[in-house]
Amino acid sequence: MVNAALIETLKKGTSFGAPCVLENVLAEMVISAVPSIEMVRFVNSGTEACMGALRLVRAYTGREKIIKFEGCYHGHADSFLVKAGSGVATLGLPDSPGVPKGATYETLTAPYNDAEAVKKLFEDNKGEIAAVFLEPVVGNAGFIPPQPGFLNALRDLTKQNGALLVFDEVMTGFRLAYGGAQEYFGITPDVTTMGKIIGGGLPVGAYGGRRYIMEMVAPAGPMYQAGTLSGNPLAMTAGIHTLKRLTEPGTYEYLDKITGDLVHGILDAGAKTGHEMCGGHIRGMFGVFFTGGPVHNFGDAKKSDTEKFGRFYRGMLEEGVYLAPSQFEAGFTSLAHTSQDIEKTIEAAEKVLKRI
Structure with missing residues (x-):
């Protein structure tokens, strides 16, 4: 359109x-x-x-x-x-x-x-x-x-x-x-x-x-x-x-669902594989940190393991998933993303988290 x-x-x-x-x-x-x-x-x-x-x-x-x-x-x-x-x-x-x-x-x-x-x-x-x-x-x-x-x-x-x-x-x-x-x-x-x-x-x-x-x-x-x-x-x-x-009906409900599924999936994968992580989302905006948290400000964010994030980011690229290339950048979903995209991303995250 x-x-x-x-x-x-x-x-x-x-x-x-x-x-x-x-x-x-x-x-x-x-x-x-x-x-x-x-x-x-x-x-x-x-x-x-x-x-x-x-x-x-x-x-x-x-x-x-x-x-x-x-x-x-x-x-x-x-x-x-x-x-x-x-x-x-x-x-x-x-x-x-x-x-x-x-x-x-x-x-x-x-x-x-x-x-x-x-x-x-x-x-x-x-x-x-x-x-x-x-x-x-x-x-x-x-x-x-x-x-x-x-x-x-x-x-x-x-x-x-x-x-x-x-x-x-x-x-x-x-x-x-x-x-x-x-x-x-x-x-x-x-x-x-x-x-x-x-x-x-x-x-x-x-x-x-x-x-x-x-x-x-x-x-x-x-x-x-x-x-x-x-x-x-x-x-x-x-x-x-x-x-x-x-303005189409259900737009923000859809964004909230797929983003929530994505963040919960990545955090669950982190817990399964023994990584200290925290994160959250609001509608189409999200983020995860490689720290136990909570993260309320930049000082808290800087406690994250940025080297581990770097390994995670490069591993996700190898799996065909392009995330924001920084621990200090939020991520975004869009109406173009499907539930299949979210599932694929979570699967990729679990694979990468197992080996980093």
Whole structure:
């Protein structure tokens, strides 16, 4: 369905360097789906979306400091490459060379799932913090869900301190629920960022939020951001038809079942073969760690046996299964995966775990 629509759109042109009607169609779909979004701006990637959101929260609040969480990754913009996850964590890199100190001076960090640490940062930086950025479910330090009450505490702390709450839903958006993690957990942030999911996997991103905040963005307001390829017709077409597919009955129930079967199968295989492992899932997002756990933050995740994960990953490749190539990356299932795919993956995992 998506590919057929792309072929038809391709005949009309790949990019116009100007707004097209398809942007309005997809924007209306995103606005109707995501609780926090009343206006949305399309960009070309999740990184770009987070860059735009960062400039927006600073412009709106008139403050410069932000709080992010250790092991969370919000793209490779300078301000976010402080205790970042994803490839930075996988490769064991320090805060990235090439980033000037001034770019990260205003970035404060706290352990994920530690509301008291966030409260202390607010107390020590009164009236200076523009926003709290987080992955509502961490995917870039492995799969780490929020503990009960954590997201609520962040919502309360930001409101009490005149700061904004930003959900980076590049991974969780449209995966955990049609309205993202904010619908799933019932916590509405002020600003939301999204990535390639809303373009059916094509290069696209978006940031959006309450109208009174988004009206800071030019041409409605003074905060400038632009991009020639933003909202290009191919990405918009793929997004429209992907989101239509996600509204079909039983979509998220199906994702929850196959992902749950997969994680339980791998953990059961680990227990049978004598490996200390833990893991979990929410709908189409999952992860397992080679540690007994529990894993509530990046510090806990780093206790994993990464060498064993490497052997497991290479063994699974030999069995024809391609997992995310890092202990510090969440995995995802899709509607294209069948129960047979899940069974094959579990069988492969048991074989590999027996020999590593």
